[in-house]
Amino acid sequence: MGIVTLKVNGIEARVDESWTLLEALRFLGVEIPTLCHHDGLTPYGVCRLCMVEIEEKSGTKLVTSCLYPVKEGIVVKTHTDRVVKGRRMLVELMLARCPNSKTLQDLASKMGIENIRFKMKNEDCILCGLCVRLCKEQMMSGAIGFIGRGEKREVVTPFRTKSEICRNCGACMYVCPVVELPCRGYNPQGELCNSCLRVVPECADEYGQIMCYLESCGSCVKKGEMNELVKT
Amino acid sequence: MKKIKNREDLERVRKRIVKKSDPNKPCITISSGTCCRAYGCQKVTKAFITEIEKQEIRDKVEVKTTGCLGFCERGPIVVIYPKGIYYQRVTIEDVSEIVTETILNGKIIDRLLYIDPVSGKKFVNGEEISFYKKQMRVLLKNNWLIDPNKIEDYIINGGYTALSNALFKMTPEQIIDTIKRSGLRGRGGAGFPTGVKWENCRRANGDLKFIVCNADEGDPGAYMDRCILEGNPHSIIEGMIIGAYAIGSHEGYIYVRHEYPLAVKNLKIALNQAREYGLLGNNILNSGFDFDIKISIGGGVFVCGESTALIASIEGKIGEPRAKYIHTVEKGLWNKPTNLNNVETWANIPIIINKGSKWFSAIGTEKSKGTKIFSLVGKINNSGLVEVPMGITLKEIVYEIGGGVLNGKKFKAIQTGGPSGGCIPEKLLDLPVDFEKLKETGSMMGSGGMIVIDEETCVVDLAKYFLNFILDESCGKCIPCREGTGRLSEIVERITSGKAKIEDLKLLEELSHVVKDFSLCGLGQTAPNPVLSTINYFRDEWETHIKNKTCPALVCKELIQYYVDNGKCNGCGVCKNLCPQKAILGELKNPHSIVQDRCISCGICHENCKDNAIILSSPRGKN
Numbered sequence: 001m002g003i004v005t006l007k008v009n010g011i012e013a014r015v016d017e018s019w020t021l022l023e024a025l026r027f028l029g030v031e032i033p034t035l036c037h038h039d040g041l042t043p044y045g046v047c048r049l050c051m052v053e054i055e056e057k058s059g060t061k062l063v064t065s066c067l068y069p070v071k072e073g074i075v076v077k078t079h080t081d082r083v084v085k086g087r088r089m090l091v092e093l094m095l096a097r098c099p100n101s102k103t104l105q106d107l108a109s110k111m112g113i114e115n116i117r118f119k120m121k122n123e124d125c126i127l128c129g130l131c132v133r134l135c136k137e138q139m140m141s142g143a144i145g146f147i148g149r150g151e152k153r154e155v156v157t158p159f160r161t162k163s164e165i166c167r168n169c170g171a172c173m174y175v176c177p178v179v180e181l182p183c184r185g186y187n188p189q190g191e192l193c194n195s196c197l198r199v200v201p202e203c204a205d206e207y208g209q210i211m212c213y214l215e216s217c218g219s220c221v222k223k224g225e226m227n228e229l230v231k232t
Numbered sequence: 233m234k235k236i237k238n239r240e241d242l243e244r245v246r247k248r249i250v251k252k253s254d255p256n257k258p259c260i261t262i263s264s265g266t267c268c269r270a271y272g273c274q275k276v277t278k279a280f281i282t283e284i285e286k287q288e289i290r291d292k293v294e295v296k297t298t299g300c301l302g303f304c305e306r307g308p309i310v311v312i313y314p315k316g317i318y319y320q321r322v323t324i325e326d327v328s329e330i331v332t333e334t335i336l337n338g339k340i341i342d343r344l345l346y347i348d349p350v351s352g353k354k355f356v357n358g359e360e361i362s363f364y365k366k367q368m369r370v371l372l373k374n375n376w377l378i379d380p381n382k383i384e385d386y387i388i389n390g391g392y393t394a395l396s397n398a399l400f401k402m403t404p405e406q407i408i409d410t411i412k413r414s415g416l417r418g419r420g421g422a423g424f425p426t427g428v429k430w431e432n433c434r435r436a437n438g439d440l441k442f443i444v445c446n447a448d449e450g451d452p453g454a455y456m457d458r459c460i461l462e463g464n465p466h467s468i469i470e471g472m473i474i475g476a477y478a479i480g481s482h483e484g485y486i487y488v489r490h491e492y493p494l495a496v497k498n499l500k501i502a503l504n505q506a507r508e509y510g511l512l513g514n515n516i517l518n519s520g521f522d523f524d525i526k527i528s529i530g531g532g533v534f535v536c537g538e539s540t541a542l543i544a545s546i547e548g549k550i551g552e553p554r555a556k557y558i559h560t561v562e563k564g565l566w567n568k569p570t571n572l573n574n575v576e577t578w579a580n581i582p583i584i585i586n587k588g589s590k591w592f593s594a595i596g597t598e599k600s601k602g603t604k605i606f607s608l609v610g611k612i613n614n615s616g617l618v619e620v621p622m623g624i625t626l627k628e629i630v631y632e633i634g635g636g637v638l639n640g641k642k643f644k645a646i647q648t649g650g651p652s653g654g655c656i657p658e659k660l661l662d663l664p665v666d667f668e669k670l671k672e673t674g675s676m677m678g679s680g681g682m683i684v685i686d687e688e689t690c691v692v693d694l695a696k697y698f699l700n701f702i703l704d705e706s707c708g709k710c711i712p713c714r715e716g717t718g719r720l721s722e723i724v725e726r727i728t729s730g731k732a733k734i735e736d737l738k739l740l741e742e743l744s745h746v747v748k749d750f751s752l753c754g755l756g757q758t759a760p761n762p763v764l765s766t767i768n769y770f771r772d773e774w775e776t777h778i779k780n781k782t783c784p785a786l787v788c789k790e791l792i793q794y795y796v797d798n799g800k801c802n803g804c805g806v807c808k809n810l811c812p813q814k815a816i817l818g819e820l821k822n823p824h825s826i827v828q829d830r831c832i833s834c835g836i837c838h839e840n841c842k843d844n845a846i847i848l849s850s851p852r853g854k855n
């Protein structure tokens with residue numbers, strides 16, 4: 001097992017040479033948002049949130065960290081202006097497609113997106129392909145797949161009928177980043193929620209504690225007002 | 233046909249074919265590419281054969297169908313050898329006259345000659361025509377001389393010499409070295425040095441390696457690859473065999489779209505003939521080297537031209553790209569080392585082997601060598617396929633070869649590189665054409681599309697066209713390409729319909745950069761180029777659309793308005809009868825008027841008014 005040395009955000013680090021860059025970054029504790037990645041599945045590289053910048057002699061280039069094999073001596077920057085701006089735009093695009101996903105709403109608030117500049121749609125799938133891969137690779141079934149090209153792309157069972165090999169295991173729902181509904185916020189459903197960015201988050205009322213469902217998000221404390229809330 | 237046994241036998245066969253043919257025997261060649269077929273060249277060919285039978289001169293004259301001659305708007309083209317008399321736009325009605333007058337009496341029919349629209353000069357010989365004169369036809373030369381369905385025609389013109397030299401006089405390393413020194417770069421768009429790619433593939437681990445020819449050609453309006461596939465398939469086959477020998481591969485694929493039926497047919501015939509002659513298959517020319525080629529027919533999806541999507545498609549999977557961090561020369565088709573090159577790249581190989589790397593690298597600029605075929609179309613006098621040396625200026629292409637802008641209108645820009653390219657404005661016309669220079673302008677070489685636009689073309693509308701093409705052709709796998717181009721198109725739609733705010737332009741640019749940076753494959757990474765380059769050079773025009781709701785070129789339907797000039801209208805009623813919306817009112821012999829609420833700006837009245845009394849204006853709302 002070989003070890004390679006890379007430089008991440010200015011800090012040198014040694015990692016396993018068989019890893020992808022994303023694995024290395026996560027191992028090093030760098031927070032990289034992802035939507036189409038799952039540790040147990042082959043990387044697919046479609047959400048593009050995991051992209052980071054790599055410095056080369058000829059300039060910098062963006063690479064898809066979930067697919068990029070680590071190499072000796074690479075210089076990685078994970079949160080440059082270009083990367084952060086791009087990620088925000090991608091989340092904005094996805095949220096405008098699927099506003100009723102808690103994962104996306106949380107991600108948007110976390111990134112400080114306070115305005116969606118596109119017309120809202122109401123789709124229920126971002127086509128990350130997690131379900132398709134899980135069904136095939138882990139459940140050994142392959143009951144669902146993609147059809148259609150471009151905007152017509154969707155996940156379906158063959159011929160859109162009940163699949164004979166589907167065992168109703170529910171694994172597809174388990175990995176789906178869109179299936180969970182967002183919390184009930186100020187804004188009507190189908191809009192940007194942002195509740196946890198506001199002074200008094202609705203979700204705090206609902207759950208009665210600071211640590212809401214947003215795992216380690218804590219965006220609601222961002223503005224400092226949350227401390228006030230705790231005191232009262 | 234007997235198999236050619238070895239190198240000497242090939243020369244013997246060549247001599248035998250040369251001996252059999254008489255260079256002074258009149259030969260009528262009819263250009264028969266897909267483009268000329270649309271003009272009815274097959275009927276013309278039939279008419280020639282019937283006429284010759286009728287006049288009982290079958291022994292005195294030969295009839296030959298060739299591939300495309302490049303000057304497609306003038307088809308069908310008939311060239312009569314040995315003099316090389318060039319007749320254009322020939323119809324069946326002209327056939328008996330040509331046979332009687334030109335073949336039998338040696339007279340030239342004035343009416344069928346090409347007249348230069350600029351100088352008014354007439355040309356007898358095709359080579360003299362300004363459209364051809366400035367060109368450097370290295371790859372396309374044989375299209376004039378060869379019947380693609382006859383391997384003998386290719387052999388008589390020096391075909392397969394390069395192969396025999398490569399197999400018997402050169403080692404694979406020497407071949408790769410020659411290609412490297414020649415400076416040949418891929419003609420499929422990216423311009424990667426071909427020799428380097430071959431070397432990498434040769435060095436890659438594995439016994440089983442593949443050679444693939446990318447004949448997918450999906451750019452709208454581009455057809456240079458088709459022209460070679462149809463007109464000179466053996467040049468591609470020969471190039472591939474040489475490449476296979478150099479790389480150490482024994483199996484090749486030609487991936488061609490099913491929309492090119494004639495190319496597929498001619499390729500199949502050519503492959504079979506090459507096999508019969510022992511130039512393809514086991515033990516080629518008794519050299520001990522085996523190589524064969526299969527044809528893989530694609531569904532005609534633009535993205536399947538992308539290398540990884542193409543490979544997936546050959547494997548029978550969905551044609552979707554993947555990230556290329558592991559190169560296809562290491563793991564390509566069926567995870568084996570694979571060398572993919574474009575049609576034109578392959579066709580260059582025999583020429584380089586024959587003429588040497590020095591000859592080749594003397595043509596062109598510092599980093600781009602050789603010739604390149606472009607399809608010159610749009611608002612230009614002479615449209616068709618042009619093969620020019622790299623480094624020629626855009627001005628020479630547009631004005632000397634293309635004969636300038638159609639109908640004396642003002643030149644506005646030239647769009648190169650198809651949907652992945654951009655617009656180059658008039659002030660940059662002195663630019664020498666090569667990979668780097670085109671890229672610097674924000675456009676690219678691409679596979680070689682060139683569309684000339686004039687003052688009557690709206691750049692916003694043009695950007696919208698390409699954007700919608702990409703949106704249609706995006707595989708939909710990654711978010712920036714699928715969602716991003718969709719939203720780009722939505723914003724541009726707002727702009728062309730007068731509903732946009734000035735912030736939209738900023739959003740358009742911001743989103744364009746993200747799509748470029750974050751997309752998975754070359755399709756998305758270049759998709760915003762038409763938008764960005766037109767904003768760069770024609771920002772005024774974009775802003776006018778937004779701020780003044782005006783389309784200066786009078787193209788965007790929702791920003792223009794048709795009205796009747798009362799002074800000119802004589803009330804003939806033609807427009808009233810033709811209007812599909814019944815939006816035109818008026819009594820006969822009295823000036824008519826257009827009911828704006830009903831008008832859908834289809835423009836039929838404008839096109840059909842003999843007195844030019846229908847006037848176009850932008851913005852809407854006047855009159």
Ligand SMILES: Cc1cc2nc3c(=O)[nH]c(=O)nc-3n(C[C@H](O)[C@H](O)[C@H](O)COP(=O)(O)O)c2cc1C
Nearest residue numbers: 418419420446449450537538539573574577754755
């Ligand atoms: C969206 C897209 C479409 C492409 N279409 C073609 C094509 O039609 N023909 C082609 O030769 N190359 C096409 N390419 C380029 C190929 O990916 C590849 O670079 C090329 O075939 C390599 O051959 P070359 O080195 O001889 O140019 C396309 C690339 C992209 C990103």
Ligand code: FES
Nearest residue numbers: 045047048050066
């Ligand atoms: S996690 Fe890498 S692209 Fe989605």
